[in-house]
Amino acid sequence: MRFQKLREKMIKNFSSANNPKIILEHFMENLAMYQMSGQEQMERYRVQDKPVPVFKLLTNAKDLLRYSPIRVKDLKIEQTHFSKYIELKIKVSTFKGQGFHFIAQELEEVKDEDEEINQIVSCSIYNMENTYDVRNFQEGQKFVVLDPYFRFGNDCSPFVKIEDKSKLILLQKNKSLKELIKGAIQEMTPLDLKDYGNKAFQQSDPQSAVSIYSHGITKARNALESQSNNQILVALYGNRAQCYQNLKQFELSLKDCEDALQLDPTNLKNQFRKAKALGFLDQEEESLKQLSELDENQSNQDIQEAIQEIKQRLNQKSGIYNYSNLIKTQAILKNKSDDFVREYIGPIQIGMINNKNRGVIAKSQIKKGQVILVEKAFSTNEQRQDLKFELEQTYVYLDHPGNIPLLRNTQISMLSAVKSSQWVKYLYNGSNGDLQVDLNLIKQVDTDCIEDYKISYDEMTQMVKLNQAECWPLNKYLADLKNMKKKSYKERDFDGKLSAIWPVFSFMNHDCYNNTQRFSIGDVLFVVANRDISEGEEITVQYVARNLSQAERVDLFQNAWKFTCQCDQCLKYQNIPQSLKEIMKIPHNKSLNDQQKNQKSSDMLVGYPFVLQYVIENDLNKHFLAEFHAMQQEMLAIYGLRKDVESFSKTWNYFKIHADIEDMCIIKMVSEKAFGKDSKIYQEISQSQKELFMTIFNNDKELYENYG
Structure with missing residues (x-):
């Protein structure tokens, strides 16, 4: 009670x-x-x-x-x-x-x-x-x-x-x-305060160091002017500027650098700090210019590292990301939610879609491999180290036990950052699908155009239920694919997905043959085109796993999101004769003993040619039919076991049209085991997998060496 x-x-x-x-x-x-x-x-x-x-x-x-x-x-x-x-x-x-x-x-x-x-x-x-x-x-x-x-x-x-x-x-x-x-300051000189601040900084406590340096600056400015006192003041300003940079408060850092340089324009450390601060204040070109002038011989390691860091930010401004470096950076952060990457919105807009209410549309042509969206999560299911959860505080969410961390973090984010939570009223809650929204307003949190909005418990739980998305952390996803040889598909570890609310991403609709793929680094979501997208075409994503049967997909859509998929692939599937549908369902049969597995293989060997003939005659191979795709994957495994390279090659030529990186990794493993690394078919599949990998991940050679 x-x-x-x-x-x-x-x-x-x-x-x-x-x-x-x-x-x-x-x-x-x-x-x-x-x-x-x-x-x-x-x-x-x-x-x-x-x-x-x-x-x-x-x-x-x-x-x-x-x-x-x-x-x-x-x-x-x-x-x-x-x-x-x-x-x-x-x-x-x-x-x-x-x-x-x-x-x-x-x-x-x-x-x-x-x-x-x-x-x-x-x-x-x-x-x-x-x-x-x-x-x-x-x-x-x-x-x-x-x-x-x-x-x-x-x-x-x-x-x-x-x-x-x-x-x-x-x-x-x-x-x-x-x-x-x-009273404590009276007994200390500006030099004492500088040394005391240095001690706090060396203890990895830049926030405390800022306070101490601030007291030192006040005392030094009030003291009688002298050359030695000015040098201490320069050091205090510079040291505080460095603390502000560590705290990612770059405007304050820039102000301290400018104050220090007024007193000593020749101080190289403060020139360096100023140039670096500019790079984090949307002045990358000026930052690179000043950094290059400071190290014309390119011999200073700190300056060269800063140049590379600012170049990366400049690239990110245009939607170009180095995933290897981002994975390394995120690995040393305390929480997934710590800032380490610049957000990016590509050539997209929110508009009305036939039979779907709102959706995301391409404003111009988008090339395969192009980054469409990079978005930091508003809230995640991460149990962050700086947030304390106690049992009684979760009672409000008892009707959603699986979502307690995400719901709790969402509520805390909404209460702690009122302005940035105003987009919540626009997210789909089951009844507001025709509400017009400007994509720019969602991300411009300081605008006065969005009125104050309070959300009830029921509204929030419904919004989270309909808009939360799961995503693989990129390093875990790729590592899992690389280690696939050591485990069967059923033995693989699928835990560790990030569940989060990404506001802009939430407007993207499902399509069984989606034209994007997504992954996360930290709590930042990356959406990349997996094929060319025309101007005016809808940007689509997968709500469910590709390897599910049609029946499983239909049930999930209804139970989780209350809709029936009417994408082109599902409509095409409805017209396939029932006899062929029964054959296509065979790969999804569960709990088979050895005898049943052998019978399953025999049935597929007999039935597959009929399904393939129907698909070709009706020009369906350009459409992604989930059950047919799963059947082709099973057939490749069967042909591999039978060492039938001719049938394997023919099936591969059809299968690769819709294959993603995971599909290619699986078939690459099958072909290696069946025909060896020196075989022509293995070399062909390996090359296709590498080309797709490099396209999706921006030709990141280090990433391919580590995970490809």
């Missing part, structure tokens, strides 16, 4: 979980219940004869230099904001449950009521009952939280959770954290 009530409350609060007015309303309800129960009087009576606990600062004052302020509006749900502090005062006095709970507000006074309400935040303090009591947390008490953790509550309400005594600083009425920091 408790869990059911909790779930009902979570669903009710879903679309307004981070609304400060709702947060305040919920708190006041809980406070009223606490007061009416008599617990407030009992708690005060329990402590009235005891001295008020005295706060002791458990953090070294010098360590406070590592922290910089953060506002309530900038707190991200389910994140610990390391090297940040938030300074608040209690607005509504505490009630005590499993911890101390209260509403707090930023210290800055504002006159506007709406602005004031946006400064409030719910706070809960745990594991400190033996250190403090309710008298420490009365209205007006000022306090600071270090490394604030903004937790998502079981009732779908976020709050600042404090469990570590060393992260809580109770301030005297007229004190502030700035005064404590000021």
Whole structure:
């Protein structure tokens, strides 16, 4: 019963979980219940004869230099904001449950009521009952939280959770954290602060280093001007610029570089940092020009690596990607969702498609192997290291147990990034297929053209169900194909697919003979043309695996997406005589013993020529018929076992028309086992597989050497 009530409350609060007015309303309800129960009087009576606990600062004052302020509006749900502090005062006095709970507000006074309400935040303090009591947390008490953790509550309400005594600083009425920091700074010179910042940077903590360098810059600028002091200021600006680059805050890095170069225009390190920052601010050509001028002899390794990195970004701007390098980069990142690649939208637009509502259409001709879309996921099923999941927080999703991580990450993304979640209203939810949408508006998240939109729990679960897509990580997909020799098809590991919401990709419709293929690196989706696409032609994808039978496909389309596929291939299949359909179903027969397998092979050897004759006579070979394609693959295996190279070659010539990379890898393995690497047919298949591989993956020789 408790869990059911909790779930009902979570669903009710879903679309307004981070609304400060709702947060305040919920708190006041809980406070009223606490007061009416008599617990407030009992708690005060329990402590009235005891001295008020005295706060002791458990953090070294010098360590406070590592922290910089953060506002309530900038707190991200389910994140610990390391090297940040938030300074608040209690607005509504505490009630005590499993911890101390209260509403707090930023210290800055504002006159506007709406602005004031946006400064409030719910706070809960745990594991400190033996250190403090309710008298420490009365209205007006000022306090600071270090490394604030903004937790998502079981009732779908976020709050600042404090469990570590060393992260809580109770301030005297007229004190502030700035005064404590000021006291620590007084004993340090700008050089001391530079060295202390260097130590934080060497400890892989650039955010703390930024705070320390900032204090050093302020102190150096306020000191008497001298040549030595200017050089320290140049170093402080430069070091902070490097930290900003590590944090991917390139605009701030560029500003620091320019300030440093005003003081010392000849400083090569800051010239290098400035040139590199420009490359990440859509000024790649200027960046490359400045970097080349800094290393005319091409002998500086750091500069040459930066040049290659900026060239890659410039290529990515045009839809050209080096997949080998991206796989290496992603491998060292903490989470799949960390940024490491530039998004790209090719010559496509969203429009209305006959019998399909909306779809994606080519605005100009697209060549085979051309990148059509590179898109970062809005949310994934990844259980990220920086997001903390607790069991009770998942009760809201009990009717979708398989999708809990994806649903939870989607909701958190929507609450944490309101602007970038506004596209959600345009995604298909079963009833809005004719809603017009501009592709550019979806990606331009700062536009004012999209109105504020709140989404309910039911709307979101339906949207996720209909729009989530699965995708192979490229390195796992290729490695699996390469190791196919060691495992049978049924023994292969198909776990590890990424399930995610990619907004633009969500508008692409299914076709059984899709003209694209997709793969992911990290949480970034790549959609590549697998054949030439004409201007005005629809861009299509596969919703299901190619090797499924027609019956399995029909069931999946209905159960998962509530539609019947009317693509050209399915319509052609409907007209095939039933007797031939029965023959084409033979490869999909399951659970066969040895005798049945032998009979299956005999039946296929007899029936295949009749199916092939019908396909040729009716000009169907240019159409992808899933069951016929599966039958051809089985026939190639049979001819391989029989060492019938002539029949194998003839079947291969038909099969390769619709073969993808996976198909070619399988048949390449079959031909090697049957006829050897020196055989003509093996060489032909190997060459076809290499040509397709290099076309799809932009002639990436290193990728082919590693996985081809």
